[in-house]
Amino acid sequence: MQLDIDIDGWPDGDWIALAERAEKAAAQVEPALANQRLTTSLLLTTDEQVHDLNREWRGKDKPTNVLSFPMLERDELLALAADGPPEMLGDIALAHETCASEAAEKGVSLKQHTAHLIVHGLLHLAGHDHVDSDAQAEAMEALEIAALAKMGIADPYGDRN
Numbered sequence: 001m002q003l004d005i006d007i008d009g010w011p012d013g014d015w016i017a018l019a020e021r022a023e024k025a026a027a028q029v030e031p032a033l034a035n036q037r038l039t040t041s042l043l044l045t046t047d048e049q050v051h052d053l054n055r056e057w058r059g060k061d062k063p064t065n066v067l068s069f070p071m072l073e074r075d076e077l078l079a080l081a082a083d084g085p086p087e088m089l090g091d092i093a094l095a096h097e098t099c100a101s102e103a104a105e106k107g108v109s110l111k112q113h114t115a116h117l118i119v120h121g122l123l124h125l126a127g128h129d130h131v132d133s134d135a136q137a138e139a140m141e142a143l144e145i146a147a148l149a150k151m152g153i154a155d156p157y158g159d160r161n
Helices: 015-029 047-058 074-079 096-106 110-125 134-150
Strands: 002-007 038-045 066-070 087-095
Touching: 002 015, 015 038, 015 110, 015 134, 038 047, 038 110, 047 066, 047 087, 047 096, 066 110, 087 096, 087 110, 096 110, 110 134
Parallel strands: 002 038, 038 087
Antiparallel strands: 066 087
């Protein structure tokens, strides 16, 4: 997958390398993401901009940590041939202030939490979700945990009973 990364309002850091590592780890646990034709845009931006996107596209007047905007249905993604022109999988946007606050609350680094949210967003683009059922949520979390383990990042849900 090709990542098109735009960074605005985030502290200096090697966010591009982190995003590329997260993408590779996600593709290892969700093979549909390994198709080389896929392109995803990743925007690391401010709470203000994510708030605007959330209000405009989801009708929610607040910032959030990550937004995912898929451009392919899961069945289209699974049927996508390996050869052919580039295909846009979708867009992901992360809000810096919300991500930093959540990382501090969880006692993890901003880089670890950002990696988790990139993996989470990519799995959403691949058609996974966590809102319709507990089983669906558990399956998505298992993929996140497996991808993060490949990056040497501990289970972000490990504090649950």
